[in-house]
Amino acid sequence: LASMVCIRMATVNDLLMMQTTNLWCLPENYQMKYYFYHLLTWPQLLWVAEDFDGKIVGYVMAKMEEDEKQPKHGHITSLSVLRTHRKRGIATDLMRRSQCEMQHVFDAEYVSLHVRKSNRAAFHLYRETLQYDIHDVEKGYYADGEDAYDMRCDFKKQQQQQQQQQ
Amino acid sequence: VCWHVYGLLHRADHNYNEAIKAYKQALKIDKDNLQILRDLSWLQMQMRDLNGFLVTRNTLLNLKPNLKLNWLAFCLSKHLTGDLEGAVRVIDIYLETLDADSPEKQRDYEPSELALYKNHLLGEISPHRGYLHLMACKPLVVDMGAWMLQKAKYELRMAKWADARATYIQIFQRGLTEDYRVHAGYMCSILERPQIPKTIGTHTLVTTVVLDQKQRQKIMEVYKATLARKFGRSKAVQRVIMTLMDQDELSVALEAYCRKQLTKGVPSLASDLQSFLLLESPPPSSPNAEKTFVLATDPLDIKNHATYQAMVKIADRFITNLESCKKYDPNDTDEEPPSTILWAWYFRAGLHELAGQYNEGIALLEKCFEHTPTAVDVYELIARLYRSAGDIAKAVEYLDKGRDLDKQDRYINNLTTKYMLAAGQPETALERISLFTKHEGNPEQNLFDMQCCWYELDLADCLGRKQIFGKAIKKYTAVVQHFEDFQEDQFDFHSYCIRKVTLRAYTDVLRWEDDLWGQPYYGRAAEGLIDLYLKLHDNPGLLNEQLGNGAEPDYSNMTAAERKKAKAIARKKKKAAEKKAAELEEKQKAENNGKALANGPVDDDPDGKELLKSKVPLDEARNYSAILSKHAPGKVSTWILQFDVSMRRKKTLMALQALFKAKSIDAENPDLFTRIVEFAVTTPFVDENEIVMSVVKSELPSLLNGCSNVGDFVMRMSETCKSAVETLSLPMRTAIAAALIKTEKASPKEASELIVNGGLNGHGMTVENCAKALTVLQKMGAETGTWEKIVKEGFPLSTLFASS
Numbered sequence: 001l002a003s004m005v006c007i008r009m010a011t012v013n014d015l016l017m018m019q020t021t022n023l024w025c026l027p028e029n030y031q032m033k034y035y036f037y038h039l040l041t042w043p044q045l046l047w048v049a050e051d052f053d054g055k056i057v058g059y060v061m062a063k064m065e066e067d068e069k070q071p072k073h074g075h076i077t078s079l080s081v082l083r084t085h086r087k088r089g090i091a092t093d094l095m096r097r098s099q100c101e102m103q104h105v106f107d108a109e110y111v112s113l114h115v116r117k118s119n120r121a122a123f124h125l126y127r128e129t130l131q132y133d134i135h136d137v138e139k140g141y142y143a144d145g146e147d148a149y150d151m152r153c154d155f156k157k158q159q160q161q162q163q164q165q166q
Numbered sequence: 167v168c169w170h171v172y173g174l175l176h177r178a179d180h181n182y183n184e185a186i187k188a189y190k191q192a193l194k195i196d197k198d199n200l201q202i203l204r205d206l207s208w209l210q211m212q213m214r215d216l217n218g219f220l221v222t223r224n225t226l227l228n229l230k231p232n233l234k235l236n237w238l239a240f241c242l243s244k245h246l247t248g249d250l251e252g253a254v255r256v257i258d259i260y261l262e263t264l265d266a267d268s269p270e271k272q273r274d275y276e277p278s279e280l281a282l283y284k285n286h287l288l289g290e291i292s293p294h295r296g297y298l299h300l301m302a303c304k305p306l307v308v309d310m311g312a313w314m315l316q317k318a319k320y321e322l323r324m325a326k327w328a329d330a331r332a333t334y335i336q337i338f339q340r341g342l343t344e345d346y347r348v349h350a351g352y353m354c355s356i357l358e359r360p361q362i363p364k365t366i367g368t369h370t371l372v373t374t375v376v377l378d379q380k381q382r383q384k385i386m387e388v389y390k391a392t393l394a395r396k397f398g399r400s401k402a403v404q405r406v407i408m409t410l411m412d413q414d415e416l417s418v419a420l421e422a423y424c425r426k427q428l429t430k431g432v433p434s435l436a437s438d439l440q441s442f443l444l445l446e447s448p449p450p451s452s453p454n455a456e457k458t459f460v461l462a463t464d465p466l467d468i469k470n471h472a473t474y475q476a477m478v479k480i481a482d483r484f485i486t487n488l489e490s491c492k493k494y495d496p497n498d499t500d501e502e503p504p505s506t507i508l509w510a511w512y513f514r515a516g517l518h519e520l521a522g523q524y525n526e527g528i529a530l531l532e533k534c535f536e537h538t539p540t541a542v543d544v545y546e547l548i549a550r551l552y553r554s555a556g557d558i559a560k561a562v563e564y565l566d567k568g569r570d571l572d573k574q575d576r577y578i579n580n581l582t583t584k585y586m587l588a589a590g591q592p593e594t595a596l597e598r599i600s601l602f603t604k605h606e607g608n609p610e611q612n613l614f615d616m617q618c619c620w621y622e623l624d625l626a627d628c629l630g631r632k633q634i635f636g637k638a639i640k641k642y643t644a645v646v647q648h649f650e651d652f653q654e655d656q657f658d659f660h661s662y663c664i665r666k667v668t669l670r671a672y673t674d675v676l677r678w679e680d681d682l683w684g685q686p687y688y689g690r691a692a693e694g695l696i697d698l699y700l701k702l703h704d705n706p707g708l709l710n711e712q713l714g715n716g717a718e719p720d721y722s723n724m725t726a727a728e729r730k731k732a733k734a735i736a737r738k739k740k741k742a743a744e745k746k747a748a749e750l751e752e753k754q755k756a757e758n759n760g761k762a763l764a765n766g767p768v769d770d771d772p773d774g775k776e777l778l779k780s781k782v783p784l785d786e787a788r789n790y791s792a793i794l795s796k797h798a799p800g801k802v803s804t805w806i807l808q809f810d811v812s813m814r815r816k817k818t819l820m821a822l823q824a825l826f827k828a829k830s831i832d833a834e835n836p837d838l839f840t841r842i843v844e845f846a847v848t849t850p851f852v853d854e855n856e857i858v859m860s861v862v863k864s865e866l867p868s869l870l871n872g873c874s875n876v877g878d879f880v881m882r883m884s885e886t887c888k889s890a891v892e893t894l895s896l897p898m899r900t901a902i903a904a905a906l907i908k909t910e911k912a913s914p915k916e917a918s919e920l921i922v923n924g925g926l927n928g929h930g931m932t933v934e935n936c937a938k939a940l941t942v943l944q945k946m947g948a949e950t951g952t953w954e955k956i957v958k959e960g961f962p963l964s965t966l967f968a969s970s
Contacts, residue, residue, distance in 0.1 A: 007344035012678040043671040052441035054366040083577035
């Protein structure tokens with residue numbers, strides 16, 4: 001199934017468009033400085049989906065958590081794909097690229113993220129396609145009071161599962 | 167200490183130049199003060215005083231050579247002042263100060279970043295040295311993706327074609343099959359080209375440069391033999407192969423591709439396939455430059471494109487079959503699910519849109535509504551078609567209905583807002599977008615805090631069209647403020663990035679910041695501001711109206727006594743108005759102070775009146791035009807605006823230069839043509855000094871394509887127009903018609919024929935351009951009924967054109 005978007009690592013030239021894409025998809029928004037902060041700390045973890053005309057139609061912004069008490073792990077700060085570009089597997093591709101860099105560049109053992117309890121499409125992506133597990137429920141995590149699933153994907157476990165499948 | 171504190175205060179106020187001066191004074195007294203030197207260095211970087219930065223970092227390194235940050239900062243200062251060898255040497259000397267078992271020399275993130283940064287410097291000096299270093303530092307590197315990409319680039323530059331090919335395969339294996347720039351590089355290794363062309367999106371070498379049949383075949387063979395085997399599931403590989411096919415093979419592949427996408431129900435299929443509609447762009451100016459491709463966007467070009475015609479055939483056949491037997495082809499074994507026909511109609515409507523066939527598209531989408539009234543995508547497309555067909559109000563209606571079906575979706579909410587702004591409904595637009603802003607406080611403030619440029623620009627455009635100048639200027643200025651914040655944002659990262667050693671990303675950001683004012687959002691804001699300020703300059707009475715003073719009386723025809731009396735009355739009126747406004751402000755402030763605690767900062771000047779009062783329109787226009795000339799010199803609109811500003815400032819040579827710059831970018835531009843005519847008609851009659859006039863006299867003929875006077879120039883364009891009326895753009899026809907009147911070379915009837923006789927044939931046939939043409943016809947006093955009839959027939963849904 002041909003997807004026809006370019007999946008590549010983000011550069012500074014993409015940040016303004018990523019911010020716009022975020023404003024068109026999600027109610028959780030960030031100032032540009034936060035985008036700079038991610039790009040300038042973990043450049044390998046930011047990926048974009050670029051359409052044929054150069055428009056950024058999707059992105060993933062991730063970081064490494066600096067928690068001494070836990071094993072090294074990454075965290076997905078924000079992920080979104082424009083409504084017009086659904087059903088192309090773009091979100092999956094973006095997540096896979098970022099997760100790969102988390103493992104190989106930053107030695108992450110697992111990656112975590114938050115997702116709205118009611119967001120069935122996103123939950124399906126994480127649970128079924130990307131094989132995240134529910135780690136916890138965070139009550140009232142979102143600004144409008146909605147609960148979040150705190151989900152995790154353990155990389156070693158994922159590798160074992162993939163090997164078994166093969 | 168006093169100077170230091172003074173400097174800190176200036177820094178806090180973002181008066182960086184003043185802060186630098188203060189710090190330098192402090193250093194005269196205490197030249198080795200580490201804190202002051204550090205602070206000064208970041209200020210110098212922020213202001214791009216790179217030589218100053220070099221000196222300060224040199225001092226700091228000598229004072230504290232045991233600090234890693236001082237070494238890296240000094241290295242950076244060498245790099246940015248152009249001493250690449252020096253920068254590399256600094257890194258080497260630093261590493262020599264460390265033991266072999268130092269953590270800086272082990273495989274980890276920071277050593278890896280430093281090695282790759284050093285390699286970037288070496289690569290700039292020579293690919294050979296870069297390559298050797300890259301191979302040597304591999305054990306340290308954790309960012310293997312970047313390492314391999316750099317290796318491949320060196321191999322291309324050094325003509326190691328087979329090595330490059332192997333490296334690209336490794337890059338694909340790492341998972342980068344969907345990065346089309348990697349494909350572009352791979353193709354270069356196949357065709358033995360050392361330089362990868364700059365590409366955007368899903369473009370590769372094949373779709374950017376016009377290659378010959380042999381070259382295309384060579385790439386195709388390699389892709390089919392190697393990549394298709396190794397990476398069979400890669401979407402990009404399949405797509406690249408499609409871009410290499412000839413028309414017949416492509417039609418077959420497109421059919422298979424469409425089947426999959428329609429069954430799956432992918433909404434973006436039509437826009438997807440548009441990427442295949444490439445045209446060879448006009449031959450390049452220099453004979454040695456390669457021919458390139460450009461995307462077809464005008465309906466005329468699309469309709470004539472062989473691949474488009476193939477897509478239409480496929481879509482029509484599918485629809486016929488799906489409607490009759492629920493299969494793509496009668497010989498298919500299984501029936502398609504009920505949604506497939508919906509997406510087939512939707513796809514065909516999308517194809518109609520590309521060809522400018524809005525009515526046909528709308529008819530199909532009506533069928534979609536009957537089938538599935540809840541398909542939000544259909545509402546989006548039908549709205550877009552109605553808008554293009556000239557009925558924005560109807561477009562808004564549809565979008566709002568679609569939005570109502572999915573209140574959780576911000577995209578459709580934003581789109582509805584956007585269309586409402588385009589339809590001149592800013593109040594309802596604000597209501598819609600507020601559904602997604604944070605619940606506390608003023609939604610416009612929240613959008614400002616989140617730097618929501620798209621909304622502020624669209625709102626400013628909307629208000630500008632409604633002649634609400636104050637608020638429009640305020641909104642454009644808000645976007646300018648965001649960009650000023652973006653420039654300010656980098657400040658903390660100067661020290662941060664050197665500590666984190668993410669020097670490649672950091673230097674990229676520095677470069678980006680240097681050209682911040684060339685960004686499209688800023689450009690739109692600046693262009694919007696120039697447009698409004700020029701309007702205010704041209705019409706001073708307008709400014710007074712906007713400020714609520716009422717129109718100024720015309721003093722020119724009064725006697726001295728009358729003038730004195732009129733001015734006294736005007737003064738009294740103004741005072742009364744100001745008193746009233748002040749009372750209102752006090753009342754507002756009292757209310758707001760109550761709200762302020764709950765809602766955060768309150769806008770003192772929501773309608774931009776204070777902003778308007780404080781600005782001199784032509785000065786503002788000039789300032790923004792100067793920035794655009796410096797940072798967006800590649801856009802023809804920059805020079806059109808520069809011309810407009812320069813003419814009003816009576817800067818003849820600057821105006822002339824702007825025309826030449828515009829011509830070098832887009833010689834066929836209708837706005838440029840109009841201004842060349844304006845210049846040629848106006849300038850010889852303006853009182854100017856001799857040198858200026860002699861320059862104008864010698865340079866003007868080349869602008870007039872060799873003609874000795876503007877009348878001949880316009881006549882010649884008119885002749886070209888008459889013989890090529892079918893392919894010339896409507897805006898150009900309109901511009902030539904207006905020029906014929908301006909140069910008094912034709913009667914209104916004759917000039918109007920240029921517009922009317924071409925009908926709706928040619929490029930640029932949009933409702934907007936038809937309306938502009940109508941305005942020109944009205945201005946020249948020509949008969950408009952025929953043109954209105956023609957447009958109404960071609961765009962029956964348009965609300966701008968009355969029925970005949």
